Amino acid sequence: MHAPKPSNFEIGGETIAPGTEADIGLPITTMATGYSSQLAVRVLHGAKPGPTVFVSGAIHGDEIMGTAIIQRIANQLSAEELSGTLMLVPVANIFGFLSHTRYLPDRRDLNRSFPGNASGSLAGQVANVFFSEVVSRASLGIDIHTAAVHRYNLPQIRIAAGNKKLVELAMAFGAPVIIESPLRDGSLRALAAKEGVEMLLMETGEALRFDRFSIETGVAGVSRVLAHLGMIEADDGLAEVGVPARSNKTQWVRSPRGGVTHRMRKSGDAVKKGDLLAAVAGLFGEEPLEILSPTDGIIIGHATLPVVHQGDALFHIAHVDHPERVGARIESLADAIYTSEPEGFAETLLDEDEVL
Ligand SMILES: [Zn+2]
Missing domain, CATH: 3.40.630.10 (Zn peptidases)
Incomplete structure (x- = not known):
């Protein structure tokens, strides 16, 4: 047939x-x-x-x-x-x-x-x-x-x-x-x-x-x-x-004040309720406020820019079962990719002004 x-x-x-x-x-x-x-x-x-x-x-x-x-x-x-x-x-x-x-x-x-x-x-x-x-x-x-x-x-x-x-x-x-x-x-x-x-x-x-x-x-x-x-x-x-x-439930964590953040956690990390995610302080580092995770979960998104207004979304956390197991798996996936040979070809490095 x-x-x-x-x-x-x-x-x-x-x-x-x-x-x-x-x-x-x-x-x-x-x-x-x-x-x-x-x-x-x-x-x-x-x-x-x-x-x-x-x-x-x-x-x-x-x-x-x-x-x-x-x-x-x-x-x-x-x-x-x-x-x-x-x-x-x-x-x-x-x-x-x-x-x-x-x-x-x-x-x-x-x-x-x-x-x-x-x-x-x-x-x-x-x-x-x-x-x-x-x-x-x-x-x-x-x-x-x-x-x-x-x-x-x-x-x-x-x-x-x-x-x-x-x-x-x-x-x-x-x-x-x-x-x-x-x-x-x-x-x-x-x-x-x-x-x-x-x-x-x-x-x-x-x-x-x-x-x-x-x-x-x-x-x-x-x-x-x-x-x-x-x-x-x-x-x-x-x-x-x-x-x-x-996951069918995610939540945003927002900055409690404007200023400059120091981020301790990133996307892919497993977190527990109360874990320190970041601190945000004024221009001289004064009056730092700690930002704690409101839940157990896995971070699925984060702000990469440290300059924040009050209320800016800093982290997006998904509620998942066994966050620590999920976090460990994500880490090993990323490790496997970053330690493998990149595809493509090597290039001579140009100076910045040649590029610009
Ligand atoms: Zn889009």
Whole structure:
């Protein structure tokens, strides 16, 4: 018996034959320069049939970790060996990406602009093209975000609460922590859920930065999900990373005063209620206030900038079972990555003024 032969994949007026890949520029709108702008999508249309999946980055234009993760995924996979179709969108918010900002030039947040509209605002037009040409054709999407500027997030997967299929896929991804939470109106995930597209949201690292822990966790996670779906042949590697911790309750710890912080703990650390997280003092170090953990848990995000106003969020803590076990596992995952040989090539070191 022969497996059914996949048909051609049509996108943006182009036809992609099974077992081949193509880079497509989907027209979005006309810019202030009078020239048109395009959304870049690489399509790997597998030689064998299977699900259609998309991976996207930089919906918030400064959250560029997904761009690095997608580059590595694109490098590793070939359409000839793929079952199903993979759509890679390294930068969804092309306008914010250009200006290194979260938003679009019309000051809107792309992730609050779905479903969008072809004759709507700039954000609405991007949302419309991205959703109608990419998201709605897939059965699963993996959307990659980072913390805001001057903040860092532990690699984590966020999913809609109460969806067994998503829990299974998030487990397959194997990031250290899975957070289940309700969806936000106007977000890509909320609309995707309505349209029957399953979505995993990865949060990892810091805006405008790359880091190895984030990138390698992301690349391995996306590959494991594709293997779990039968799209690629790969060992799921879950034995090495262990079972992710799950949480449906997180809380923020804010600065009790303005000033300069001295941080003792970071993302990935297990904490107990009453543990010292940081101290914040005035400009001369006077009147320091200790910031204690309000709960047992695992730190899933922290501020990297020591200059704070009263009320600024300094730590994000997830309630998990056995935080110390989770913390030890995260430490060994990070150690394994940082002690391994980096991929890529060595370069001669340039002086700062040559670079600038
Ligand atoms: Zn984001």
